[in-house]
Amino acid sequence: MKFAPTALALAVVTAIVAPQFAHANADAATQNLPAEAENDTAVASQSQQPIEKMVITSSRMAKPVSAIPNTVTVIDQETLQQQLAASRDLSTIIGNLAPGFSPSRQKMSNTGETLRGRAPLIMIDGVPQSNPLRSGGRSGQTIDPDMIERIEIIHGANALHGLGAQGGIINYITKKPDDSGHKLSLDVSAPTDLSHDSLSFGANYSFSGSSGALDMLGSVGYHSSGVYYDANGDVIGVDTTQGESMDSQSKDLFLKFGYDMDDSRLELMINHFRMNNNGNWMAVKGSVANDIPTSAVEQSQPWDAANNRVTTSSLVYKHNDIGGQQLEMQLFNQNFQAVYGGGCFASFYDPEFDSAPGLTTCSTTNKGENLYYEQSRNRSNKWGLKTSLLANDLLGFGVDLAYGLDLFSDTTEQDLVQTGVSWVPETRYDNIAPFAQLSFEPLPQLALSAGIRQEFATLKVDDYKTLWGAGNKQVAGGEPDFSQTLFNLGASYNLTPALRVYSSYSQGFGMADIGRLLRDGNSFPAENASVDGAINLEPVLTDNYELGIDYQGEYFTAKLAGFHSGSDMGARLELNQDGIYSVKREKSIIRGIEASLNAYVGDADTLGLNMALTEGRYDANQDGRTDTDLDGANIAPNRVNLYWEHEFSFEATSRIQLNYFMDREFHKADGSEYANFDGYYTVDASFTVPLYGGSLSVGLQNLLNEDYYTYYSQTMPNDTRNFKGMGRTVSLGYSLPF
Incomplete structure (x- = not known):
């Protein structure tokens, strides 16, 4: 499927629909809606009630959606709970509500899961979880979903939080202390054929309260995952190398303390997450050519089972009035270890x-x-300090200015567990980034923004030797430094109180997977190999253009956005014959359309549609022109999500949703096909009802028991990872506050 979304095409669409939306809005205006019921909603907001002003904290200026010239998705607590009723996989949930995100691999690894075809920066309360120096594909498994209040997603490359946001930002906002007291939640799930080893179950206990100026929230969670089965009742194959989430256990301890002072607040957050595979299953090789899926047999693994151990901590100080400005400082640390x-x-x-x-x-x-x-082990320790000041209505001209300084340091190493040999040498990345962001409303209906960020970065690597299998090459260390100025521009214009158009240009800054490059002897073809001057280590700079239109009316909401993302020296993952990825530095262009429509039918029903169409190409022959389709490890499928929500008179709610993934062919520069994706669809359903002072949820994942191979398995064909998706699975959950 080929298409070319351009600014001109979207402008034509805007010209066509604007008069019709304006007419519809004139009728809605007579309903005397609250003054704050602007189009400040996100893609995932699906309520018929008057819409609250939604502030996006991930924007660094705490702006409402209507002032942000980008596509934004917010998954609030109610929507998150609806999704958790059917699946606890955060990648699946994000894909259901932000279809520009890749389908979940249903594994411990999230390698190849992209947003708009590029890796997003995943954060917890603004603390980076992504590992820019040696990704490893485990940044999606660092927190229990029960600790999350909402998820903010800013689509498209940007430099708001520095390193790594090539595809956008996914920020998990954790729960905040209140006076709700205690809460106990239980959940259990299993395939509908109820195989004896397939049972998954979990529990979460939380308490929250305050005493004077001090407030506190604590939560502890445990979850055990059983064996996964496909639609035919067969055991799904295990990924014993990158990591397997079936037959695993996870534990999470979460604490948050807050102390309020005059015009200021101090808040400490600590989250410790562990996920361990039990190591009781071994893979049985399949055959892509003969349509035989990878399976598994119950047998102890002859090595340490894959696991994740992550501790995230953040200390935030906020002051509402320092010389008339708002101050926010955040000191953070993330200590990460993943065993493969x-x-x-x-x-x-x-x-x-x-x-x-x-x-x-x-x-x-x-x-x-x-x-x-x-086997290998990846360890990363990140420290950072984010300091920002916000001056509102600067000099009385209606200009808001956010400015500050970000400091960041990441030390990463990957070694081999059994022999202790270093695979990726200890690598340190130090970054200093001053920034300034302006926001100006010259007219009540017009919001303009402009920003600049200066990245000063140094990469420090000692002398090292690649593995014997990678050439046993001696490489001289070094301290290459990089300096990059990043810009962003945006405009948002309300044609009517209900209709908004916006456009933006933003740049994202990141590093290619340095670990993969350093450990690959082919990265240093010269006889006297050296880190200094190695062009493959240059940062990835991504330019993102976006044009969109939003409508917020009484009877329906609609969003349409087109984007173009380009990088002259991208970072494409390529799967080698031994199942290990390498990084290719090539020019790449990704473009697409994202759309959503929510219709409010009566007082109790909401119908919705989310859609994403994306295409991407890279320069395979290094002639400066993109000529070959990006594969499934680098780009999401075209997909449509449909849903129906119903609110019952007895305070129960239900949701049924369909995810349709479209067929796709992947072509080389000469037009020949090198891979294809046989699309499929899945249907999920959930029902939540008040019960004995608590809440009971029932969920069905893959309700129609669709038999399919996952998107990743089809587009990155490999006999050892020819995995099918999970069959019909039923889940029950009950939460009780006390």
């Missing part, structure tokens, strides 16, 4: 350990080399 499953990999072989004691030999090559089971 093992395998019999030639890439990890080293003759130094041939037949070494303590290692388990798994096969012998035709050269007589004794391969052994090995």
Whole structure:
């Protein structure tokens, strides 16, 4: 499917629909809606009630949606609970409500899950969870969903929070202390054939209260996942290398303390999350060519099972009046460790350990080399300080100015667990970034914004040697530094109180997966290999253009946006024959259309549609022109999401949603097809009802028991990862405040 969304095309659409929307709004205006019921809603807001002014804290200026010239999705607590009734996978939930996000892999790894075809920056309360130096695909498994109040998603590359937001920002906003007291939540799920080992269950206990100026929230959660089954009742294959979420356990401890002072507040947040695979299942190789899915057999893994251990902490100080300005300072830390499953990999072989004691030999090559089971471990420690000041109505001219300084440091290393050999040398990234952001409303209906951010970055790598399988190459370390000025411009214009058009240009700054580049001997073809001057280590700069139109009326809301994202030196993931990814630095262009429509039928029903159409190409032959389709590890499928919500008179609610993923072919520069995706659809349903002072939820994932291979498995064909999706699964949940 080919298309070319352009500014001209969207302008034509705007010209056509504006008069009709304006006419509809004239009728709505007679209903005497509250003055604050502007079009300050996000894509996922689906309420028939008067719409509250929704402030997006991830914008660094705490602006309402109507003043942000980007597509924004907010998944509020009510919508999040609806989705959790059917699935606890955050990637699935985000994809259901922001279809420009890739379908979930249904694994511990989120490698290949992109937003608008590029990696998003995932945060918890503004603290980066993404690992820019050595991604590893585990940033999606760092918090229990029960600790989240809402999710803010800003689509498209931007530099609001610095490093890593090539595809946008996904910010998990955690719950805040109040006087709600205690709450206990229980949940259980299983395939509808109720296989004995498929039961998943969990519990969460939280307490919240205050005493004078001090408030506190604490929560502890545990969840055990059973074995996953497909629509045919067969065990789904396990990903013993990148990490498997089935047959696993997760634990989360969350604490938040707040102290209010005159015109100021101090808040401490700590979240410790652990996820461990039990290691009781081994993969059974499938066959892509013969339509045989990868399966699994109950057998102990001969290595340490994959796991995630993440501690996120944040100390925030806010003052509402320092010389007439608002101050916010955030000191944060994220300590991250991910252990990946093992395998019999030639890439990890080293003759130094041939037949070494303590290692388990798994096969012998035709050269007589004794391969052994090995696995890797990724460790990252991030520190940062974000300081910003906000001056409103500067000099009486209606100009708001946010400015400040961000400091960031990330130290990352990846080693091999069994032998202790360094795979990715210890790498340190230091960043200093002053920024300024202006917002101006020269007319009541017009909001303009402009910003600048200066990135000063240094990468520090000591001398190291690549693995024997990667050339055993000695590489001289170094301290390459980078300086980049980033700009953003935006305009939002209310044609009527209900109809808004907006346009923006923004730049995103990030690093390619440095770890993958450093460990790959091919990254340093010169005889005297050196980190200094290596062009592959240059930052990724992404230019994002967007044009959109929003309508907020009494009977329906609508959004339409087109975007164009380009990078002269992108960072594409390419899967090698041994199942390990490498990074390719090439020019890439991604463009697409995102749309949503919510219709309010009567007083109790809401019908909705979300859609995303995206295409992406890269420069395969390095001639400066994009010529080859990006594959499924780098771009999401075209998809349509439909839903129907109903509110019952006895305070119960229901939702049924359909996700349709469209067929797609992937072509090389010569027009030949190198991969294809056989689309599929899934239907989910949820029902929530008050019961004995609490709330009971019932959810069905894949209600019609659709038999399908996942998007990632189809578009990145590999016999060891030819995974099917989960079959029909029923979930029950009950929460009780006391």
